[in-house]
Amino acid sequence: xxxxxxxxxxxxxxxxxxxxxxxxxxxxxxxxxxxxxxxxxxxxxxxxxxxxxxxxxxxxxxxxxxxxxxxxxxxxxxxxxxxxxxxxxxxxxxxxxxxxxxxxxxxxxxxxxxxxxxxxxxxxxxxxxxxxxxxxxxxxxxxxxxxxxxxxxxxxxxxxxxxxxxxxxxxxxxxxxxxxxxxxxxxxxxxxxxxxxxxxxxxxxxxxxxxxxxxxxxxxxxxxxxxxxxxxxxxxxxxxxxx
Numbered sequence: 452x453x454x455x456x457x458x459x460x461x462x463x464x465x466x467x468x469x470x471x472x473x474x475x476x477x478x479x480x481x482x483x484x485x486x487x488x489x490x491x492x493x494x495x496x497x498x499x500x501x502x503x504x505x506x507x508x509x510x511x512x513x514x515x516x517x518x519x520x521x522x523x524x525x526x527x528x529x530x531x532x533x534x535x536x537x538x539x540x541x542x543x544x545x546x547x548x549x550x551x552x553x554x555x556x557x558x559x560x561x562x563x564x565x566x567x568x569x570x571x572x573x574x575x576x577x578x579x580x581x582x583x584x585x586x587x588x589x590x591x592x593x594x595x596x597x598x599x600x601x602x603x604x605x606x607x608x609x610x611x612x613x614x615x616x617x618x619x620x621x622x623x624x625x626x627x628x629x630x631x632x633x634x635x636x637x638x639x640x641x642x643x644x645x646x647x648x649x650x651x652x653x654x655x656x657x658x659x660x661x662x663x664x665x666x667x668x669x670x671x672x673x674x675x676x677x678x679x680x681x682x683x684x685x686x687x688x689x690x691x692x693x694x
Contacts, residue, residue: 452490452501453521455653455680460518461494468561469494472521474545477511481567486679491566492518497646498569502679512540515563520545520556527552569683571671574662576638578612579631579675582659585612586651588626592616593644595624602687603644605663607636616644640666641687647672650682 453472461469475489479502486502493499524547528536537548540558547554589603596603598618606613607630614626640663651659656674663670666689672682 452488452503453525455501455678456490456492456499457518457521457525458649458653459492459494459497459499459682463494466495468515468559468563471515471517471559471563473513473563473566474516474540475513476508476540484679491563493564493566493569496643496685497650498566498681498683499650500566500681513563514540514545515559515561516545517556517559520554524549524554527554569669570681571662571664571669571683573664574634574671575664576607576635576662577633578607578638578661578663579633579658580612580628580661582651582654582657582674584628585659585661586648588614588628589644589648589651592624592626593648595621596644601643601645602641602689603647604639604641604689607632607638610636614644638663638665640668640670641689642670642684643687646684650684654680 456472460472473491475491477487479486479489484502486504487508488505489500489502491498491500527549534550539546543558545556545558592603592614593601595618596616598621599616602616604615606615610632612628612630614628615624617623650672654674656677658675660673660675661670667686669686670684674680
């Protein structure tokens with residue numbers, strides 16, 4: 452859960468609450484969400500949310516945990532955790548106990564953005580894609596996009612998804628990925644390719660769904676038939692989008 456959200460934590464000191472991850476414990480009022488533990492992180496350009504139904508959870512809480520503390524916890528459990536991590540929360544602190552190791556951190560106090568307001572209610576186009584294929588196409592396109600602020604344009608053409616990047620002094624790239632499309636078969640939107648790659652690397656399921664609703668609307672990535680994971684990435688306004 453931590454791995455799937457921690458990378459979206461802001462590194463800027465301007466909005467200190469975004470330097471942490473919102474930890475929600477308890478039921479949610481969101482329809483269809485059966486999780487009782489949720490982690491949410493955002494840096495203003497993207498948002499990652501991971502939920503899970505955990506046994507042995509008591510009470511309700513919503514606290515902001517420093518991203519550095521959660522990354523330290525990852526090192527503690529070393530990615531191959533067996534057994535359990537015990538979490539306790541007070542007004543000022545949160546503690547994690549794994550085997551014989553304790554990690555105690557102060558909480559971040561402030562108002563975390565209402566992530567529920569950011570999640571789009573619907574999408575004009577829903578695109579189902581093989582996760583590995585999309586990741587590899589994104590990484591290849593990123594080589595060209597690196598010379599142009601990491602911008603790539605996604606465009607549906609004749610039932611296929613094109614990932615297009617261009618840089619005047621480097622060249623052009625047009626990666627084509629096989630997809631299944633529901634809704635409008637015409638879509639065009641630009642993203643920072645690095646923000647897409649970050650999310651695709653931590654999704655374990657074979658296929659993902661990409662929801663888009665126009666060049667100025669956020670894109671939503673979520674696994675098909677798998678973990679309770681949601682990733683929202685803001686679009687980049689380009690000359691094509693403005694036309």
